[in-house]
Amino acid sequence: MAVIEFDRVDLTYAGADRATLHEATFALPEGDLCLVIGPTGSGKSTLLGAINGLVPHFTGGTLRGRVLVEGRDTARHRPRDLADVVGYVGQDPLRGFVTDTVEDEIAYGMEQLGITPVAMRKRVEETLDLMGIADLRRRALIELSGGQQQRVAIAAVLAAHPRILVLDEPTSALDPTAAQDVLAAIGTLVHDVGLTVVLAEHRLERVMQAADSMLWLPGDGRVVHGSPAEVLAQATIRPPLAELAGVLGWGRVPLSVREARRRAQDEGLVPSVPPRAAVPTEPVVLSARGVAVHYGDLVAVHDLDLALAAGTVTALMGRNGAGKSSLLWALQGALTCSGAIDVRGNDPRRLGAAEARRLVTLVPQTAADLLYLPSVGAECAQADAESDAEPGTTAALLRTLGVDVPDDRDPRDLSEGQRLALVLAVQLAARPPVLLLDEPTRGLDYRAKGELRGIVQQLAAQGVAVLISTHDVEFAAATSTRTLLMADGQVIADGPTAEVLTSSPAFAPQVAKVFAPAPVLTADDVARTITRQGPA
Amino acid sequence: MDAEGTATLTTVHPWAWWGWAIGLGIAVSGTTNPLLLALIATAMVVVVMLRRSDAPWARSVRAYLLLALFVIVMRVFFRIVFGGGTGDTVLFTLPSIPLPDWAAGIQLGGAVTAEALASTLYEAFRLAVMLLCVGAANALANPRQALRSVPAALYEASTAVVIALSLTPQLIESIARVRRARRLRGDSTTSLRALGTIALPVLADAIDRSLALAAGMESRGFARTRGLPVKGTLPVMLVSASLATMGVFLLLSTSYWQLASVLLIVGVLGCGLGLRAAGGRLRVTRYRPQPWRGTDTLVALSGALAAALVLGLGWLDPDSLGPAALALLDPQALFPSTDPLVWPTVTAPMLLVVALALAPLPLTRRRRVATVESTRNDTRVRLLRPGAVPAPRAEPTWR
Numbered sequence: 065m066a067v068i069e070f071d072r073v074d075l076t077y078a079g080a081d082r083a084t085l086h087e088a089t090f091a092l093p094e095g096d097l098c099l100v101i102g103p104t105g106s107g108k109s110t111l112l113g114a115i116n117g118l119v120p121h122f123t124g125g126t127l128r129g130r131v132l133v134e135g136r137d138t139a140r141h142r143p144r145d146l147a148d149v150v151g152y153v154g155q156d157p158l159r160g161f162v163t164d165t166v167e168d169e170i171a172y173g174m175e176q177l178g179i180t181p182v183a184m185r186k187r188v189e190e191t192l193d194l195m196g197i198a199d200l201r202r203r204a205l206i207e208l209s210g211g212q213q214q215r216v217a218i219a220a221v222l223a224a225h226p227r228i229l230v231l232d233e234p235t236s237a238l239d240p241t242a243a244q245d246v247l248a249a250i251g252t253l254v255h256d257v258g259l260t261v262v263l264a265e266h267r268l269e270r271v272m273q274a275a276d277s278m279l280w281l282p283g284d285g286r287v288v289h290g291s292p293a294e295v296l297a298q299a300t301i302r303p304p305l306a307e308l309a310g311v312l313g314w315g316r317v318p319l320s321v322r323e324a325r326r327r328a329q330d331e332g333l334v335p336s337v338p339p340r341a342a343v344p345t346e347p348v349v350l351s352a353r354g355v356a357v358h359y360g361d362l363v364a365v366h367d368l369d370l371a372l373a374a375g376t377v378t379a380l381m382g383r384n385g386a387g388k389s390s391l392l393w394a395l396q397g398a399l400t401c402s403g404a405i406d407v408r409g410n411d412p413r414r415l416g417a418a419e420a421r422r423l424v425t426l427v428p429q430t431a432a433d434l435l436y437l438p439s440v441g442a443e444c445a446q447a448d449a450e451s452d453a454e455p456g457t458t459a460a461l462l463r464t465l466g467v468d469v470p471d472d473r474d475p476r477d478l479s480e481g482q483r484l485a486l487v488l489a490v491q492l493a494a495r496p497p498v499l500l501l502d503e504p505t506r507g508l509d510y511r512a513k514g515e516l517r518g519i520v521q522q523l524a525a526q527g528v529a530v531l532i533s534t535h536d537v538e539f540a541a542a543t544s545t546r547t548l549l550m551a552d553g554q555v556i557a558d559g560p561t562a563e564v565l566t567s568s569p570a571f572a573p574q575v576a577k578v579f580a581p582a583p584v585l586t587a588d589d590v591a592r593t594i595t596r597q598g599p600a
Numbered sequence: 601m602d603a604e605g606t607a608t609l610t611t612v613h614p615w616a617w618w619g620w621a622i623g624l625g626i627a628v629s630g631t632t633n634p635l636l637l638a639l640i641a642t643a644m645v646v647v648v649m650l651r652r653s654d655a656p657w658a659r660s661v662r663a664y665l666l667l668a669l670f671v672i673v674m675r676v677f678f679r680i681v682f683g684g685g686t687g688d689t690v691l692f693t694l695p696s697i698p699l700p701d702w703a704a705g706i707q708l709g710g711a712v713t714a715e716a717l718a719s720t721l722y723e724a725f726r727l728a729v730m731l732l733c734v735g736a737a738n739a740l741a742n743p744r745q746a747l748r749s750v751p752a753a754l755y756e757a758s759t760a761v762v763i764a765l766s767l768t769p770q771l772i773e774s775i776a777r778v779r780r781a782r783r784l785r786g787d788s789t790t791s792l793r794a795l796g797t798i799a800l801p802v803l804a805d806a807i808d809r810s811l812a813l814a815a816g817m818e819s820r821g822f823a824r825t826r827g828l829p830v831k832g833t834l835p836v837m838l839v840s841a842s843l844a845t846m847g848v849f850l851l852l853s854t855s856y857w858q859l860a861s862v863l864l865i866v867g868v869l870g871c872g873l874g875l876r877a878a879g880g881r882l883r884v885t886r887y888r889p890q891p892w893r894g895t896d897t898l899v900a901l902s903g904a905l906a907a908a909l910v911l912g913l914g915w916l917d918p919d920s921l922g923p924a925a926l927a928l929l930d931p932q933a934l935f936p937s938t939d940p941l942v943w944p945t946v947t948a949p950m951l952l953v954v955a956l957a958l959a960p961l962p963l964t965r966r967r968r969v970a971t972v973e974s975t976r977n978d979t980r981v982r983l984l985r986p987g988a989v990p991a992p993r994a995e996p997t998w999r
Contacts, residue, residue: 116819147821159809160816162759164744164766171887176821178883185888206769221820398783418786426784433781436800450786476804490785 066091067228067260068115070287073129075110075119084110086285088129092262094227097254097274099292100264101301102281103509105479108264109155111281112230115262116150117143134227148177150228151221155236157213158205166208166216167192167201173224187223194257195219195249210384211242215249222253228260229253236266236506239384239535240570247271266509268303269538269574272296273320292319302510304538304574307587312594321577328578335584335593343546343560349374349497349529350395350424354403357390357553364390365401366553372498372529377520379540379561380533381571382550388533389429391550392500395531396426407498418450425496429503431487432476440478440486441471447490462489466515481512488519499523501532505539517543541565541573541585561585611653612964614741615749616896621737623903624957627910628729631934632722636950637729643957644736651964652739664735668728675724679716683707686939687715719938749890752879763813774805825883833877840870895963902959909953910934 068091075085084107092098100108113119117138120127131138134149143152154160163169170191174184192198195215205213214234221229231250235243251274253259262279265271272278278295280288288295296306296317305324309317312333318324350372357365364387372378380388393399397412397420405411412420428434437443444458451457459471465485469478475486484504492499501520505513513536520530520543534540540547540561547564549557549571557564562583566576573585584590621644628640645661652658679685683694694709744765747758778801787797844867850860916931928948936944 118815118819122815122818143819144821144824147819147824150819152816152819154812154816156812158770159812161766162813162817162820162822163762168887173820175884175887176824178825178885181885181887181889184885188887205766224821393780396784398780416786417783421784421786428777428781428784430777430781432804433778433801434785436797447785494786 065094067094067134068092068262069130069132070114071130071132073114073127073131075107075114075125075127077123077125083285084125085114085287088287090279090287090289092260092277094260095254095258096276097250097261097263098277098279099268099271099275100262100279100281101268101295101299103283103301103511104481104507106281106283107285108281109232111279111287112152112232112262112264114138115228115230116146116152117141118152144176147173147226148224149226150230151218151224151226152230153214153217153221153232153234155232157217160217161205161213161220164205165201166197166203166205169205169216169220170223173220177224179224187225191219191223194222194252209242210237211239211245214238214242214246218246218249218253226259228262231261231263233264233266233507235270237503239382240537242384243267243270243535247274250274266507267536267538268301269305272303272305273323275319293317300511304587305578308575308578308590311587311591321574324574324578332596333579333594334596335579335582335590336595337583337593340560340562341545344373344376345371347374348372350405350407352395352403352405355391355394355401355405356403357387357394357399357401363553365394367403368553368555370395370548370555372531374497374527374529375524376546377524377530377532377544378546378548379544380531380548380550381535381537381540384535386550387553388550389502390553392426392502392531392533393428395498396420396424396500398426421491422451422494422496424498424500425491425494426500427484427487427491427502427504429506431484431504434487434490435475435483438474439472440469440475443475443486443490444471447493451494453493453495458489458493461492462486465489465519480507481509481515484508484512484516485519492523497528499528499530501530501534503533503535505534505536513539537565537571537573538586541576542588611742611890612651612740612899612960613749613890613892613896614743614746616892616899617741617960618737618746619900620903620960621733621740623900623905623907624736625730625733626907627903627953628726628733630907630910630914632726633934633936633944633946633950634722634725635944635946636934636953637725639946639950639954640957641729641732643954644732647958647960648736648739650961653742655742657743658739661735661739664732664738667735668731671728671731672721672724675720675727676717679720680712681708683710683712685713685716685719687713687941689714689941691717715939715941718941722936722938745890748886751875752882752884753875755879755882755884767809767813770809771802771806774802778802778805833874836870837874837878840867840874843867844871898963899960902956902963906953906956909949909956913949 070088070090073085073088074083076083088111100111102108110119113123114127114131115133119125121138121142127139133146136146136149138146161169162172167188170188171184174187179187192201195218197212197215197219200208200212200216205216208216218229218231218234229250234246234250238246247270250261250263254261254274263271272292275292278290278292280295280299280301282288282300288298293316296303297315302310305319305321306317308324314327318327348371350370352368352370355365355368355370356363366387368391380391382388390399394401395405395412397405397415401413405413407423410423412424415423435443437446440462441459444462445455447453447458448455462485465488467482467485469482475483478486504516508516517539520532524530532540532544544561547557547559547561548555549564549568557567562585565571565573565585566580566583569577572580575587575590576583576585579590584593624640624644628637631637645665648661652661680694683696690711691714693711696710697708699706699708744762747762750758775798778798782794782797787794843863847860847862847864847867850856851864854860913929913931914934916929918926918931921929930945930947933945933947933950936942
């Protein structure tokens, strides 16, 4: 029986020139894990919101056609009337929290539904155990790590015993291990509790093996529904395994590493070790010795040495809280730290803010913090003035980064990728020899990530030393030549990306897992080096 | 941090503490006797020290003590600087500064008399002890539990306050982040323009947050169980509130106290009924509601009795009392004379007030709530396992 039915649904936002969803028709059976995929701005969040009625009741817009959820028509039921059927978890769990401790947050939804205190008490305990967060019950929500917050957010909607769980990019801010935790919890809910789960996710590689079906939004308003293999064969969204299938001429996209590995072994595919140029270590533009960052008693970065060579791209990986961001801020000179930092004979900490950014520039995790003017044109002009650059420099940079938007556009109306490009252009206007990027791939789709990769490699070719902190193994594998692994404020591995990433299963990209122990990282590597040796 | 869970069965209702503290505050407002004030203040501090929890808000009493001290020092300082006042016992004389004509009536410096100083000190002390009452309630009552236990009609208001409380740290974090980010753009100005560069991203962020929060609340069923308001609630509330206001006015500014009391009682009862009716349409339930038990009534009652005792004593007419009753009750001892300066005395009813202030001590028991970071690392849990070695140092009692 279908629990979610879309019948010729058209959705148009006020002032939009075309429908975000057009003639969307599909039915999801009970107990499915359905993955919603599509590029940024294709309407994934709109589709998810339409399931519990937030679209259009909360967001505005016109909905034609019919959405039935457990037999209830969303046109006549407000989101609050569907709260006992659909649990909805937004992108940033911290922003959706109403109370401030774990236990209260889990009880909140049930209080609204008017469930008796006795039943509520029991359900809170059950939910705490189900999501494995019983030891967090009295903690303040703001103190929790990203993965814990996400699990609390899921627990908070689960306690109301919904039949459907809708999750909008639940792992976009998480490190690979925390993301695995959350996804494993979701898997349990599908298999043991029998929930219907609808999940939007940019990094398909993490979830596609668990999906029963996929909804693909190509971006023109259509919605394509089908089995994962069918959809992936035609979708423009290319997770690493789909690219691998393309390179190897496989018609059916393998959904898991296991499937791909078996097929590769059956066909006797063995990539030879690709010849790799040694990572250049000279000339050093940034050298840091004994860098340490403390927050009170907490040691975020512990006595760390680092040298970055001109023209290299280095990936910085590690758990949430390993000290990656602190290190980047310290290297920029914006964070008090001990130790010696030297960029071309200067210490950025001793320079004024304006001079420091001409040596080292940082694009922080929340890039939008840097933008404060009402239009793109004004931001560009301001950046030129800040950097003493020729008027028009930033605007030109922005165009070379592939973003061409009218000057009067508000930066807050840009897409995630365009906004990142704008901040990048603003920061690059100072022509710094060292560029630090903190989690730049957050919220970017595969195409935007590909463009970012191109930009970074182009900058490296011009001699800029780039250091990127990221959780995205696939992006690190494709972009960087050197990888640093951080844990507890220290660098625990430092070497060529191919070696560092293939040596640990948690950080290995999927293609590397398919061909382990051969150190290939991406489908491109495979295309260049593959040889068929006959069935093994 | 918060320990409502196990607290529910063992702690005093937060509004009971507030009732006790407000009662004492009213009692304090009815006297300037420094001995009585000092006794009440000491009693309150003792209760706070023996009955407060380990929670962060429980440490606020120190801040209130400092604030009370500050109030006293400021009042005395201004009295000395601006001089004036009555009395003949000159303690010392400050050089008087002549002021121009337009400042007539204001005097700078001059003689400082013991009488004037004593009267100021008494007044300041009364204000300081009233502040201390608020501090004591703050330290003893769990503010979030208090907010959760408001009448149903005030549910929306309490929700708004809870959200504001939990969003404040996020807003502070957001401001710190944006300020830090300004350096990255090479902006180190500290002008008014800099304020704009911080305010815009912070505000934009705050609006995004509010929308996300509203969406979250909507999709979790907020406002789902609202029925239609009971007809007639609004007029009942309006009339009752007006009656209560009139009652207070008559009580404070005229001598029609019988009429005033009737109006006040009718008004308050009406308000209570109105709130009840308005709250009836709301069918949200409370997670782990804090029950109101007999102990809570007694704690609140001790404050109310203390207030009634002091106010009643002050209201007595000394002329109508017999000599024996006058010696025992002595209403004038509540307001010891400062001109002529006499030594304040403590009477038997005053001791009763102090006893009432201390009443929560025998009525309640100290409950330290175990805050367990992780069951795995908790020594108390480890102690329960067979063959465990007892911890060398004493652990707080834990039930």
